[in-house]
Amino acid sequence: MAESTTTRARRRGIPLWCYLTALVTVPLIGVGVLTALIAGARSAEVDSATRAEQGVRAVAVLDALRAATEQEILPALALTVIDDPVAAGQLGVPGWLLDTVRGTAEQSLAEARTVTDEALAAVPEGSLGSAVAVRVEEALAWLRARSDAGAVRLEQIYLGYLDVSNEVMTAERAAAAATVSEGVPARTVRAVQDVQTVAELAQAASRQMPLYLGSLFAADDALIGSRLAWETGWLSYTDAKRQMDEVSSESLRTAWHRLRGSDLMTRLDTLLTPSDAPEVFVTDITRMTDLLFSSGDRDAELAGLVDTAVGTVLTEAAADREEAAADLRATLQVGVGLLLLSVVGAVWMGRTVSRKLGVLAGQATQISQGELVEVEVDGPREVRTVSAALGDAVAGLRRIQDQAQAVARGDLDDALLDQPLPGPLGEVVHASLQQIVSSVRQREELQFALAHRATHDPLTELPNRAQAVTLVTSALHRARRSGEMTGLLFVDLDGFKAVNDAHGHAAGDTVLREVAARMRSVVRGGDVVCRLGGDEFVVLVEPVGTERDLQDLAERLIAGISEPIEAGGATVCVGASIGIAVSRDGGADPDVLFAEADTAAYRAKQHGRGRAEVFDDALRRQLAARAETEAAITAALGNGQMRLHYQPVVDVDGQRLHGYEALIRWERDGVFVPPDEFIPVAESSGLVCDLDRWVLHEATRQLAAWRAGLPSAPGAPEPTMAVNVSGRHLTDPRVVTDVADALAASGLPPHLLVLEVTETVLVDDPVAMTHLAQLRDTGVAIAIDDFGTGYTSIGQLRHMPVDTLKIDRSFVTSPDPGQRELVALIIRAAHTFGLSVVAEGVEEPVQLQRLRERACDHAQGYLLHRPLPAEAAGALLRSAPEVVPVPRPDGAPEAVPAS
Structure with missing residues (x-):
């Protein structure tokens, strides 16, 4: 294995004992005469260099x-x-955020003080x-004190x-x-001038x-705020900055x-350069905060340059002083002999090594404070060995820093994260990083799953209604740009x-999944199939060539959906309407x-189902009429055009008044609008909830007034x-509150x-059943209207x-006799379960x-009675002793009590 550079660096250089040995073996030279002649001059030079060094330290x-x-x-x-409302208003920052910024500013001011x-304490007396x-x-x-008390203006603080x-x-x-x-010496003079320049x-x-901030917030006539x-x-x-190019120190210029x-x-000079361009000015708190921190970083960098220049001067001044002292020592050494020369040389060498060790100690201090500085391998062998070891430690810390930065920026696939770190501590740190990476990946996967769940239908995995609206909106924006x-x-x-009624909801879910899969297989690759809910889907097609x-x-799609489906052990068929x-240029909402x-x-659906219809002008007129009706309903609720008529409900046996059914009527321009013309429009638009609330309040108020x-x-x-x-109102979460408010x-x-x-609502929506139970718990009675026309079985009652x-x-x-028997069956079943029965639409005596x-x-x-206006309906209560003639089945009149 090749020897590392740091190892070779440790072995280069002369050992410390060689320097010391060379010093102590220098021949003794007696120069007593010379010492007597030049000792005074050398002493003066030492004093001058010492004062110069003190002056540099003072600088x-x-x-x-x-x-x-x-x-x-x-x-x-x-x-x-921050305390100036006008400046705070210019920033457009809410009060709570200003409080946060205030805390940061107060902390920064305390630290700066x-x-x-x-x-101040470091200035020697x-x-x-x-x-x-x-x-x-x-x-x-x-x-x-004046600033803390708020007794000075922005300009006064700056000038102070x-x-x-x-x-x-x-x-x-x-x-x-x-x-x-x-x-x-001249080099020290130039170094002092460099300090002044920096x-x-x-x-x-x-x-x-401060001048830039003042130009943003201060008055036009203020010194600090003036352009x-x-x-x-x-x-x-x-x-x-131009004078910095003339400094004498090459390292300082570099x-x-x-x-x-x-x-x-570069960024700060660009922002702070005086300009009339409005985009240059920074007036929002986010960019302002970034600018403040950047300005502080720049000032810190410049302060570092000053420290570097001062360090250079101190080094030069110390060298001057040391040179003068060395001359003095040399003169004295000549006079006192080889021993004194050797001692002085050893002291000088000790100081030289101390400076190297001092530099090394300073670097070690910076490293301990989190600054991964470059450790310079220089000096005697021992110092080089320590420096190289410290450099290896810095290299390991840099690798840890690089791995942490990769995790911080989210680059979890960076190969650097797989590189182990040396030593037991490195193994622990590397294991920790791997655990963090694993946790971040798990969090990202969970976030993706949650985002997918929020935008997709869990049954079919198709985009849901909310996502469908988003996709259509984006498609229309693209079409607006492209014109397609x-x-x-x-x-x-x-x-x-x-299918749901005959085979159960599980079979219905199977049908919906199969229909979704078939629709996806039919559409083009770029088209999107979405499920709005229930058995409703939409297909977004872009771009479209022709209608x-x-x-x-x-x-x-109709052909694919209509194919038989295996669901719940049976073959079922559904169709599609x-x-x-079409939006021709993306301009539609x-x-x-x-x-x-x-x-x-x-x-x-109206034209026979299993077919497709294109929205045309006739439908557009129908939608416009519906929109006009919706607006008229809203206006009618506000201007008193809505009325209530009350149809009496009587006891079949005693034929006394049992109660009323409130029926809404719309008197528009002196003509009553049939309910079947506006009630469906209200139900489709959601206005029916407003109608229900109005009827609840008006009907309960009227009965309370009669009582x-x-x-x-x-x-x-x-x-x-x-x-x-x-x-729709029964499934609204506010229905219980609406009834309670009316009562x-x-x-x-x-x-x-x-x-x-209606019984259809109870069967189709379980939320409605929950709300009915809550309403019944409040004491109101619940009646199933139009019973027998839906899918409710008698056993469900x-x-x-x-x-x-x-x-x-x-x-x-x-x-039909069968229908009559069904009426009798419903009455018996209702009584069996403790329910009362109201028969609707009695129009003939034989029916009664x-x-x-x-x-x-x-x-x-x-x-018995047609729906009556409030005054006529209330008259029935006031005529309680009277009776109303009702024909008998044989045509003879029968007395019916009015109440």
Whole structure:
């Protein structure tokens, strides 16, 4: 195996003991005379170099104080902007987010003040900067107190910190001037000038962000907010950047060029360059926060350049001092002999090694703080060995960092994640990363499954209604750009309910899955089949060549669906009626396109089923008429055009008034609109829920008013009020609340309200059964309307939350003897289960007589009373002692009590 580079680096270099041995074996040379002549001069040079080094350190301490002071500007200005309602309004940030930003700004200001206080404490007493440190501390204390109390404006805060920064920079220049006046070598003078150049750049850069923020939020006449101040600061900044190209240190120029070409500097210079373009300005909190953090990063990078320049000066000054001291030592060594020379040489070598070890210790400290710096392998063998070992540790940490970054950016297939890490710790870290990767993948799979479940029908795995709307909307957008036609086929299965009733829901589910598979096999690859619910599907076709293509596709779908299906151990057949709607340029609304296709499918069913119909002008007029009717219904509810008529329900035996059924009437322009013209429109649009609520409130209010005006005798039965509730309203989660609100508003006792529902609703929707049970628990009575016309068996009655059966008029009026026997059977079954019976549509005396003979409880119909307006219906209650003549079966009149 080839020897590694780091191993070879460890073995290069001269061991430390060689240096020490060479020093102690240097021949003793006596130069006492020379020592006496030049010792004084060398001593003066040492003192001068020492003062120069102290001056450089003062420059470094003052620059650290200046940089720390300027770090307080941005958070202090940010808090002032946040507290300014106008500036906050410009940001368009809600209050809760401003509170979060305030907390961040307050924390940043506290940290910046801590750094400033530490920088102040680091200024030694009696040094070149001690006097200015005292003044700065007093100025900062006053400025902080005023800023915390909100007693200064944005401009005053900035100018206050600017004065402090300028005073520190003035002291820094004075310290630099004192340093170069000590007669130091030219290279040290140039290094000190480099420090000043970098410090000027850092100061100019740190003022760009406050000036930019001020130009966004301050008043036009404010110094900090003026365009001139921003542009002037920018000129200072660009001039400082140009001067950086003239620094003497090659390494400093290289570091500056690398920083100047970085993405951070480029992006910030682009944003902060004065411009009149509105897109340059950053006024939203997200980009503003990013800009603040980027500005802080840039200032930190520039501070690093200052530290580098200061370190170079310190090194040069220390070298100057060391050179002068070495000359002095050399002079003394000549005089005192070989022993002293050897000791001084050993001390010098020790210091040299210390510097190498100091650099290594500094790098180790940076690494411990999370900065994976490049460890330079240099110095004696022992130092090289330690440096190489530390470099290996950094390489391992970099690999861990690269793997963590791959996980953070979601690149779970990166080959880097499969590379093991060295050592026991590496094995643990690698195992942890693998576990994290596995967990992230499982989460992604779960998210995908949840997203799929939210947009797809679980039975057929087809896109559901919500996803169908989304897909159609996207298709129309694409068609709007391309100008191509988009087609939508609404597929409604024929005979599916019969399959459910005859073979059960499991067979129905099998049929739906098979139909979905057949439809997918018929359509083109780019077309989409969706299930809206129940036995309704849609097919999205894009692009469409001609309408004939859609009709051909519809015919193929009908043929494929109509093939026999094996389900539940039996062979069943279903058909399909298909409505076709076309958007020619994508300009249609998705809901309109669905409505058009649905309307066309409805016409296909009306025309015989098993066929396809295209939405045309006739259907468009039908939809327009329906929309006009819906708008008129809404207006009628608001302007009082709706009326209630009340059809009395009487006891069959005693023929006394038992109660009323509330029937809605629409008086439009003085003419009553037949219910069969507007009730279906209301049911299809959802307006029927609004009609139901209005009827509930009006009917309960009317009965409560009658009771208040004519109280019943103690113990006498009170009349009830029956209200029809539509199937759509019964499945609405608000139906229980709607009934409770009507009873509460009218004050009517719940047992006097009867809710009539059709048996079809109970069979088709289990939610309706749940709501009926909840309503019955509140005390209202439940009646099944038009009983016998649906699919409810008599045996199911014992499990239903009902109190009354209303026999459909078709059975009551039928001359068929079988139908009469069926009426008798229904009455007996209802009484067996404890239910009362109301016969509807009684129009002839003989029908009433047959109901009396079969012990029917109540009846209603034109023979007894037609639906009456409120005043006439209430008159029946007031004429309780009177009777109403009702013809007998033989034609003779019979007295019927009115109440």
